[in-house]
Amino acid sequence: MSIPAFRSRTAAARAYQRPGDRIFAGAAQGAGIAILVVLAGVAAFLMYEAWPALTAKADQLPGGDGLVAYVLPLAFGTLLSAALALVIATPLAVCIALFISHYAPRRLAQGLGYIVDLLAAVPSIIFGLWGLSVLAPRVATFSLWLEEHLGFIPLFAGPASATGRTMLTISIVLAVMILPIITAVSREVFLQTPRLHEEASLALGATRWEMIRMAVLPFGKSGVISAAMLGLGRALGETMAVAIILSPSGGITFNLIGQGNPSTIAANIALQFPESTGLAVNALIASGLVLFVITLAVNVTARWVVARRAEFSGAN
Amino acid sequence: MTTATTPPATTPVPLRLARGSLPRWAPWATLVAAAVVGAATMIRPGLHTAVAILLAIALHSLALGTWSRRVEGSRRAADRIVTTVVSSAFLLALVPLISVIVTVLQKGLLRFDAEFFTYSMRGIVGEGGGVYHAIVGTLIITGLAAAISIPVGLMSAVYLVEYGRGRLAKAVTFFVDVMTGIPSIVAGLFAYALFVLVFGPGVRMGFAGAIALSVLMVPVVVRATEEVLKIVPNELREASYALGVPKWRTVFKVVIPTAVAGIASGVTLAIARVIGETAPLLIVAGTTTSVILNPFEEGRMATLPVFAYYSYSVPGVPREPYLDRAWAAALTLILVVMALNLIGRVIAKLFAPKVR
Numbered sequence: 248m249s250i251p252a253f254r255s256r257t258a259a260a261r262a263y264q265r266p267g268d269r270i271f272a273g274a275a276q277g278a279g280i281a282i283l284v285v286l287a288g289v290a291a292f293l294m295y296e297a298w299p300a301l302t303a304k305a306d307q308l309p310g311g312d313g314l315v316a317y318v319l320p321l322a323f324g325t326l327l328s329a330a331l332a333l334v335i336a337t338p339l340a341v342c343i344a345l346f347i348s349h350y351a352p353r354r355l356a357q358g359l360g361y362i363v364d365l366l367a368a369v370p371s372i373i374f375g376l377w378g379l380s381v382l383a384p385r386v387a388t389f390s391l392w393l394e395e396h397l398g399f400i401p402l403f404a405g406p407a408s409a410t411g412r413t414m415l416t417i418s419i420v421l422a423v424m425i426l427p428i429i430t431a432v433s434r435e436v437f438l439q440t441p442r443l444h445e446e447a448s449l450a451l452g453a454t455r456w457e458m459i460r461m462a463v464l465p466f467g468k469s470g471v472i473s474a475a476m477l478g479l480g481r482a483l484g485e486t487m488a489v490a491i492i493l494s495p496s497g498g499i500t501f502n503l504i505g506q507g508n509p510s511t512i513a514a515n516i517a518l519q520f521p522e523s524t525g526l527a528v529n530a531l532i533a534s535g536l537v538l539f540v541i542t543l544a545v546n547v548t549a550r551w552v553v554a555r556r557a558e559f560s561g562a563n
Numbered sequence: 564m565t566t567a568t569t570p571p572a573t574t575p576v577p578l579r580l581a582r583g584s585l586p587r588w589a590p591w592a593t594l595v596a597a598a599v600v601g602a603a604t605m606i607r608p609g610l611h612t613a614v615a616i617l618l619a620i621a622l623h624s625l626a627l628g629t630w631s632r633r634v635e636g637s638r639r640a641a642d643r644i645v646t647t648v649v650s651s652a653f654l655l656a657l658v659p660l661i662s663v664i665v666t667v668l669q670k671g672l673l674r675f676d677a678e679f680f681t682y683s684m685r686g687i688v689g690e691g692g693g694v695y696h697a698i699v700g701t702l703i704i705t706g707l708a709a710a711i712s713i714p715v716g717l718m719s720a721v722y723l724v725e726y727g728r729g730r731l732a733k734a735v736t737f738f739v740d741v742m743t744g745i746p747s748i749v750a751g752l753f754a755y756a757l758f759v760l761v762f763g764p765g766v767r768m769g770f771a772g773a774i775a776l777s778v779l780m781v782p783v784v785v786r787a788t789e790e791v792l793k794i795v796p797n798e799l800r801e802a803s804y805a806l807g808v809p810k811w812r813t814v815f816k817v818v819i820p821t822a823v824a825g826i827a828s829g830v831t832l833a834i835a836r837v838i839g840e841t842a843p844l845l846i847v848a849g850t851t852t853s854v855i856l857n858p859f860e861e862g863r864m865a866t867l868p869v870f871a872y873y874s875y876s877v878p879g880v881p882r883e884p885y886l887d888r889a890w891a892a893a894l895t896l897i898l899v900v901m902a903l904n905l906i907g908r909v910i911a912k913l914f915a916p917k918v919r
Contacts, residue, residue: 272726275722275725282719282735283735286738289778293753370897377662490842491872491876531752542746546740
């Protein structure tokens, strides 16, 4: 290793750096910057390709009523399905996380965690095939029952779809798909509960459930919220399962078991893009931009909650 | 709490501290009883298995709850009911997992044969044919994506751990986290928007698919690598500096080799994540029936997930051979992904550096 001469006082005053060091540090920093550039590039290129659709006349776009009328039902469907999935998945995930962190035998806990993580490993296309061929017929039968007995609730007004390719089915599939991430994050937070809090509460005679309610859940609340938001982000962007299962027909409705289901942004892109040309492509990219902004907002909020919590809890 | 209020004159006052407790076999007894009742209701036709199981669980918690309430008091009863609820939630999560695996195995094994892996779909209508072209496509595209993502991800992680201070590092950490949440379809649109500028509208190319996948893969690699680089003991670095080794050599010869198992495991898990991605490839790579070996050539390139999607959603006539091929492709995919996951975890477990 040749040793270059000092070039200036400032260099000598600071820690002395070799050229190899400088190149390497530059490369590392460059890689970091590249990530930021790519993220900015995603926004910029989507914006660039979406622009023709944003400025086009209303009747040139698919649907013929302008971009807002085109994207709005899709955005509604996206939000509705994701919100429902979240409502189904969050309580379940919290229970599973508690089971793994506080109920299961210590020795089994990690293995059980892996099993739940396996759900996250199943590709979304496979959830799509499974949802359509296994889940949808069952949900269809269940929907008939719902319509008959709970039809007075607008959500289950019916008439129930005979195929089961409905909002309810995709919400369940989405719930299964986001279960692992919510469980994993909640589990980590629950495990970080200060041991002293738990032991103090047990020593005062609390049962296990009382200990969890008074020590673990208050500590993990913000973690669970951010886990749920991460899950929401996943559910919003999920494409293939929805594209395969849902039979979309546009329109905004809260009826979960009927035949007139709004599609979601991601599924609509996957279904329409391969056959689209010209301005229709730009309109799809514009809808993708909307999805990008929504998921970005959800994820940033979730990360912000996590980061804020990490600062004051003294965890890690 | 009510039993101790008015003690009859003949019996001794029960000690408040030493409340009764249920025998250890109590939960199992009620569980078995509830299961028997649940199974009995199954005999009546028209009742779902799922409903019967839910009924059994409800019966179990009800019976155990009341029993425990009478013997142990309401606080213990609540504890026991919560235990039941929490455990059954875990079992409930296993239902879709098992159902998915069983379904895919059942339907996928029909065409899981040698022909399936050695033939492409070129000129095939109806029965026969295979996914050779799609497997080749998946391997090429995923390999390219890995070739882009691993250096970028590794160097970014090195930057964050070894150099990262100040606002830039904070921004990179934050946006890497945000990037993990980018929907895969948006990554596909990004690659499309990028390649349209060069190749014009309607572009389809294997390389574009690799770009889209690496957008999804980089953050996963960074996260995993960062975690393991952080746990490399500082003494190793200091020992190396003390011997006069420059920082870049220290990183290459000491830090990365120490963490190489963790990095390999993280990379494997990242590959497992993107190899099953369908949406971006559907948009920028499309599908075709013959073997394409050059990802830089403009044109469609088949991949396994996209093949499964098209065979299932747009089957030809007759439908069966197409659906069978779709399920066999799904089975191949799930096997590959699960194997990669397993390998990743095993590497991490076996070769993990010793942390004090």
